[in-house]
Amino acid sequence: MLICLGSAADETFTYLTGNLLRMGLEAHVIDIASFAYSGSLQVDLKKPSQSFLQLGQRNHFLGDYSGAWVRLINISEQAPNERLSNRSADQHQALSIFFDIAPMAVVNPPSRSGGNYAKVAHGRILSSLADFEMPRSCLTDDQLVAKEFIISCPKGAVFKGASGQKTWACLYRKSDHAERLRLLANCPTLFQEYIPGPNVRVHVVGNQAFAEKITSPELDYRTAKGNRYEAISLPLEIRDPCILMCKNLGIPFMGIDFIIEEGSGNWIFLEANSAPCFQGYDIRANGKICRALGDYLAFQEVSVDAAL
Amino acid sequence: MEKKLQRNHTTLLILANKGDEAAERFDSFCRSLRIQTALITDLRHMHLTISANRMGAAAVQLRVRPRGAIVGAVCNFGLTPTRGGDWDFRSGELLASWWSALALFPGPVLNRPTLSSFVPEVQPLSLCSKVPNLDMPDSWISPEGARVESPETTNVHLLSSGAFLGRTDGGPITCQGELCRFTTFNPNSTWRLLVAGKSLFPLDMANMSSDITEKRRAMLERLRGELTKTGPLFCVLVLSDTEDGIALLAGHPFPHYSQYRHIDKVAHNAALEGLTGC
Numbered sequence: 339m340l341i342c343l344g345s346a347a348d349e350t351f352t353y354l355t356g357n358l359l360r361m362g363l364e365a366h367v368i369d370i371a372s373f374a375y376s377g378s379l380q381v382d383l384k385k386p387s388q389s390f391l392q393l394g395q396r397n398h399f400l401g402d403y404s405g406a407w408v409r410l411i412n413i414s415e416q417a418p419n420e421r422l423s424n425r426s427a428d429q430h431q432a433l434s435i436f437f438d439i440a441p442m443a444v445v446n447p448p449s450r451s452g453g454n455y456a457k458v459a460h461g462r463i464l465s466s467l468a469d470f471e472m473p474r475s476c477l478t479d480d481q482l483v484a485k486e487f488i489i490s491c492p493k494g495a496v497f498k499g500a501s502g503q504k505t506w507a508c509l510y511r512k513s514d515h516a517e518r519l520r521l522l523a524n525c526p527t528l529f530q531e532y533i534p535g536p537n538v539r540v541h542v543v544g545n546q547a548f549a550e551k552i553t554s555p556e557l558d559y560r561t562a563k564g565n566r567y568e569a570i571s572l573p574l575e576i577r578d579p580c581i582l583m584c585k586n587l588g589i590p591f592m593g594i595d596f597i598i599e600e601g602s603g604n605w606i607f608l609e610a611n612s613a614p615c616f617q618g619y620d621i622r623a624n625g626k627i628c629r630a631l632g633d634y635l636a637f638q639e640v641s642v643d644a645a646l
Numbered sequence: 647m648e649k650k651l652q653r654n655h656t657t658l659l660i661l662a663n664k665g666d667e668a669a670e671r672f673d674s675f676c677r678s679l680r681i682q683t684a685l686i687t688d689l690r691h692m693h694l695t696i697s698a699n700r701m702g703a704a705a706v707q708l709r710v711r712p713r714g715a716i717v718g719a720v721c722n723f724g725l726t727p728t729r730g731g732d733w734d735f736r737s738g739e740l741l742a743s744w745w746s747a748l749a750l751f752p753g754p755v756l757n758r759p760t761l762s763s764f765v766p767e768v769q770p771l772s773l774c775s776k777v778p779n780l781d782m783p784d785s786w787i788s789p790e791g792a793r794v795e796s797p798e799t800t801n802v803h804l805l806s807s808g809a810f811l812g813r814t815d816g817g818p819i820t821c822q823g824e825l826c827r828f829t830t831f832n833p834n835s836t837w838r839l840l841v842a843g844k845s846l847f848p849l850d851m852a853n854m855s856s857d858i859t860e861k862r863r864a865m866l867e868r869l870r871g872e873l874t875k876t877g878p879l880f881c882v883l884v885l886s887d888t889e890d891g892i893a894l895l896a897g898h899p900f901p902h903y904s905q906y907r908h909i910d911k912v913a914h915n916a917a918l919e920g921l922t923g924c
Contacts, residue, residue: 379825381787383771428806428825432787439771450762456745458696458704463749463761465702472702477743478695487697501742503735525736526694526743587761606700 339402340365340635343433344409347371351409353617357628358407363636366398370433371413374426381436389436400436405443405635409613410434443638445591445631446612454611455502458528461609467586468579470607473533473597479526481519487529494532496557507558532557535600537608540572541616542584542592543630544638547577550619551598567622576605583610590634593619656718656753658921659692659708660685661725661744667903668880669723675914684710684717689725689740694747704750719921721880722748722757724765724900754921756843757899758877768873768881768897777872779865781893783886784830798830831895835887839866840906842913843878843920846870849906865892878920882906 340358344351346369358365368377368391377393387401412430417423434448454460458477465472476487477500488495488510497515499505508515509532536553549572556562572580576596584592593614597606620627658676662669664687673685686692693709708717725744741764749759757766767773774782784798787805802811805825837850846866869892873879882905884896898905906913 378789379787380789383785383787384782424806425824431805432825435771435787439775456742456749456759456764458698458743459746459749459759460761462698462702462704462746471700472698474700475698476695477746479743480693480695483695499739499742500746501738503738524690525739527739 340405340407341398341400341403342367342407343370343373343437344407345370345411345413348409348411350613350615350617351407353620354407354628354631357625358632358635361629361632363632365407366403368393368398370410370426370429374413374417374422374429377429379429379432379436381432383435383439386436386439387441400440400442403442405445405638406437406440407445407631407635408433408437408448410437410448443590443635445635446589450587450589450612454609457500457502457609461607464583464610465607468583468607470579470596471604472607473530475531476529477526478529479522479524481522484519484522484527484529491531493534495529496532497527497529500526500528506561509557533597533599533606535598535606538570538596538598538605539619540576540580540594540596541614541619541627542580542590542594543627544590544634545581546630547572547580548619548623548627548630549577550622569623573605587612590638591631656682657710657715658683658719658721659710659717660721660723661689662687662723663725664688666723666900668901668906669721671903671910672721672723672914672917675911676918679918681918682715684715686710687725689744694743696743696747696750698750704752706747706751708747708751717753719753720748720751720755721917721921722755722759723880724757754877754923756878756880756917756921760876765899766873766879766881766897768879768883768899770894770897773869773872773883773894773897777865777868779891780869781888781891783893783895785828787825787827789825799833800828800830803827803829829895831886831893836895837885837887838905839883839885840901840909840913841870841873841879841881841883842906842916843880843918844870844874845916845920847906847909847913847916849882849909861891862887878917880917 340363342355342365355367373393377391379391380389382388389400391398410430410433414423414427417426437444438447438449458475461472478484495510496507497510498507536551537559538549538551540547540549549570551568551570552559553566554562555564559565580594589612593611593616595608597608599606616627658681660669660673660683669685673683676683691711693711695707696704698704745759745764748755770782774780800814804811805827837848840847840849882898882901883894886893886895
């Protein structure tokens, strides 16, 4: 039996949940917004399997589950009043703690997913773990430093946010952006060399990896129409480090982004995301990612000691 | 040891929230040794640049505005980014930038952020899973209204802020907040441990067992090894002697000055030694 915990308004959560049920896996599904209104929980930190969630008339003892699909989003700021907001924030914290120590296969343990918040350190540490190249980067709040960096990038420079908050990558254009560099003093911004070439998204699930090449007319393919998508086999020198990286981080499911540099053919690591919105990739891959996740959740054996 | 910081004419950056007495006292201590410091309580008073090449080698430059003093070492006493009009986005970007900067800073950092956390990971759940035989106490999270009648002494803290709500010595106690954390312990065998730099200082000698066994010494060594893997720290742990060894009841990543006032000079000295490696 699986437990699925996330927001009914989150398409990624409902997409995998629906697929797990269609695959014939038994699952109890809990919407975190409903849980904030009328749910409660008790977490035993020493004996996690004795913890339970209560929603309506039903108690969900966590020791009864063999796996969990967890996509916790902090919805406290969308709550209609302060009391509900505090309740939701508290529950978010408690559920994060619980699913970090839960004696079951968890996709993904919440606290191990927070590292991508500091993108530069995350990218630097992960790329060195896997021995991947990454784009030359400069995170700064100094307009002179930014100008120097931009000049040093012969093919152009890209800028984006430094945190895990969603921002679009933009190509720096002097005519549009030079005047705005003075605003850097208010907020550091991440600049990277522009690397022309197709993107590759790799989804790792346990010991498996699924890759898709995306050729786009736009810099950030997420904003573009007319992209070309192609399933590809990963070279072993990319595939194995990706799987090992996830294993070392204790995160069974990750979306990892690369660019294949035009000319050199080098694979350049961009970032790794432990809460990927993967449904589009999965639909194009005929459900392979969902099936791998279902297998992982159904058959992965995790002992209590290993979870702790 | 302080000569290292004096000699290379760099500044010791102390990051802290406004009014943090531990940071202010540490700042005074360093200045008394003629170490150039900058106590920063607002990140807008700093310049930050991180450069990384293709192989991932990173250079981090931190400068104090406006005079441009270059930072050679950092003490992270915990800092909440200042709120502005668009503080949600901006404070998030500032926190992420400083998280990256301190994680990658090539010089010494007291309380260096890790890949998964900006603050030192000293909570029982984290440490007990990493240090063999370091025990977890009986501890649980319960919702508002939950009544507890424990035969043992039980502390109650708010989950969200960690604020202490009360204690029961066997009688009933009710959770007054949304979610509370309950921890049972024996008050007669509970003591606090300050980690300063790479040194450990027991803070409550009266409660410590006089019989410091080899087993306990070995446990503290393992604890020190795990804690200082990422570099020198400044934090307080609450521990309890048990029949089998030691249990970790709580961890405070950024100590209050009142917790170590009686040994402040030794503690500050050890923190500085941790930074300078002497």
